[in-house]
Amino acid sequence: xxxxxxxxxxxxxxxxxxxxxxxxxxxxxxxxxxxxxxxxxxxxxxxxxxxxxxxxxxxxxxxxxxxxxxxxxxxxxxx
Numbered sequence: 001x002x003x004x005x006x007x008x009x010x011x012x013x014x015x016x017x018x019x020x021x022x023x024x025x026x027x028x029x030x031x032x033x034x035x036x037x038x039x040x041x042x043x044x045x046x047x048x049x050x051x052x053x054x055x056x057x058x059x060x061x062x063x064x065x066x067x068x069x070x071x072x073x074x075x076x077x078x079x
Contacts, residue, residue: 002037003038006033016076022075029065030068
C-alpha cells in the first residue's frame with residue numbers, strides 16, 4: 001500500500017481510540033506498517049531499486065492490514 005493511502009486512517013483512528021482504547025492496537029499496527037512502508041520506499045528509490053522485504057513479507061503486511069480493518073469494523077459494530 002502506498003503511504004499516501006494509509007495516512008488518512010490515523011486522525012480518525014486516533015480520535016476513536018480515545019473513546020475505545022482497544023483501537024490502539026490497529027493504530028499501532030498501522031503505524032508500524034506506515035514506517036515499514038516509508039523505509040521500503042526510501043531504500044527502493046535511493047539504492048537502485050533494491051527491495052528490502054520479500055514478496056512473502058509484503059503479503060503478510062497486506063493480510064495483517066486487512067485484519068486490522070476487519071478488527072476495527074468488528075469493534076465498532078460490537079459496541
